[in-house]
Amino acid sequence: MLCKGPAKKVCIYVNEDTRHNLVPLYEAILSYLIHKGVAGATAYSAMAGFGAHKMMHTAKVELLSEHLSIRIEFMESAEKVEEVLPTLYEMVTDGVIEVQDTNVVKSVMREKKAEPRLPHEKKKGKAKLLRVYLGEADRWHDQPLYDAIVKRLHMMDISGATVYRGIMGYGMKGHTHKQGRFHLSHDLPVMIAVIDSEDKITQGAEAIEDMVEDGLIVISDVDYTRLVRGQPLGGTTSANLPTG
Numbered sequence: 469m470l471c472k473g474p475a476k477k478v479c480i481y482v483n484e485d486t487r488h489n490l491v492p493l494y495e496a497i498l499s500y501l502i503h504k505g506v507a508g509a510t511a512y513s514a515m516a517g518f519g520a521h522k523m524m525h526t527a528k529v530e531l532l533s534e535h536l537s538i539r540i541e542f543m544e545s546a547e548k549v550e551e552v553l554p555t556l557y558e559m560v561t562d563g564v565i566e567v568q569d570t571n572v573v574k575s576v577m578r579e580k581k582a583e584p585r586l587p588h589e590k591k592k593g594k595a596k597l598l599r600v601y602l603g604e605a606d607r608w609h610d611q612p613l614y615d616a617i618v619k620r621l622h623m624m625d626i627s628g629a630t631v632y633r634g635i636m637g638y639g640m641k642g643h644t645h646k647q648g649r650f651h652l653s654h655d656l657p658v659m660i661a662v663i664d665s666e667d668k669i670t671q672g673a674e675a676i677e678d679m680v681e682d683g684l685i686v687i688s689d690v691d692y693t694r695l696v697r698g699q700p701l702g703g704t705t706s707a708n709l710p711t712g
Contacts, residue, residue: 470507470508470543470544470545470572471545471572472572472573472574473571473572474546474569474570474571474572475543475544475545475546475570475571475572476543476544476545476546476549476567476568476569476570477541477542477543477567477568477569477570478541478542478543478544478549478553478556478565478566478567478568479539479540479541479564479565479566479568480497480539480540480541480556480560480563480564480565480566481537481538481539481540481563481564481565481566482494482497482537482538482540482560482562482563483536483537483538483562483563484513484536484537484538486562486563488559493538493559493560493563494511494538494540496559497509497540497556497559497560498511498540500552500555500556500559501542501552504548504551504552505548506542506544506548506552507542507543507544508542508543509540509541509542510540510541510542511538511539511540512538512539512540512541513536513538514536514537514538514539543570543572549567553565553567588695588696589695589696590693590694590695590696591692591693591694591696592691592692592693592694593691593692594689594690594691594692595663595664595665595666595669595690595691595692596663596664596665596666596668596669596670596687596688596689596690597661597662597663597669597687597688597689597690598660598661598662598663598664598669598672598673598685598686598687599659599660599661599662599685599686599687599688600617600659600660600676600680600683600684600685600686601657601658601659601683601684601685601686602614602657602658602660602680602682602683602684603656603657603658603682603683604633604656604657604658606658606680606681606682606683608679613679613680614631614658614660616679617629617660617676617679617680618631618660620675620676620679621662621672621675621676624668624671624672624675625668626662626664626668626672627662627663627664627668628662628663628664629660629661629662630660630661630662631658631659631660632658632659632660632661633656633657633658634656634657634658634659635656663690663692669687670687673685673687
């Protein structure tokens with residue numbers, strides 16, 4: 469933990485698309501700082517800016533967002549900063565490294581007291597898995613269809629539902645839908661998964677069948693194992709089935 473008193477603040481500015489050994493440079497820098505035991509570091513993404521080339525970059529325009537700046541900031545003791553700087557100099561071949569004197573006036577890390585807990589609980593059984601396949605652009609009245617389906621299932625006291633957003637896929641029409649670099653596709657595949665008892669799944673499927681005009685509803689038999697973290701003594705645990 470960083471102690472109270474004199475310290476060094478380091479700011480590193482690199483381009484978002486600069487890479488180091490096949491990974492983004494800012495991720496490589498953060499991994500290195502973790503490895504060296506730096507107390508903490510944060511990477512901030514710029515919304516707009518320009519550099520020595522006098523080219524304006526902005527997140528609002530895809531073509532102009534490729535070289536936006538990433539700012540990595542951390543504070544450490546002078547000794548630790550002196551230890552990590554040589555490698556940072558080698559990693560940052562196109563960017564800026566700034567080191568400032570600073571003063572830590574308060575540094576607190578609260579220690580959590582270990583509470584006595586009940587043993588972990590394991591539940592096994594039979595259930596039904598409901599999966600609904602549709603498109604992200606599908607609508608139900610004035611809202612996304614997947615959102616409306618989840619709300620309908622929630623009102624029916626279904627144990628839980630999870631919505632998965634695909635990054636690429638195609639359906640019966642043969643149209644390929646693919647997520648672009650800047651998430652510009654608005655009709656990517658979406659899957660809703662629900663696990664519950666047979667009665668609940670049957671009721672849920674019937675309730676949403678009329679809502680899905682172009683999609684697929686699948687029901688499967690599953691064996692589930694639900695692991696419940698031990699609760700503090702005197703607490704209660706939920707008996708619901710796991711979500712999809």
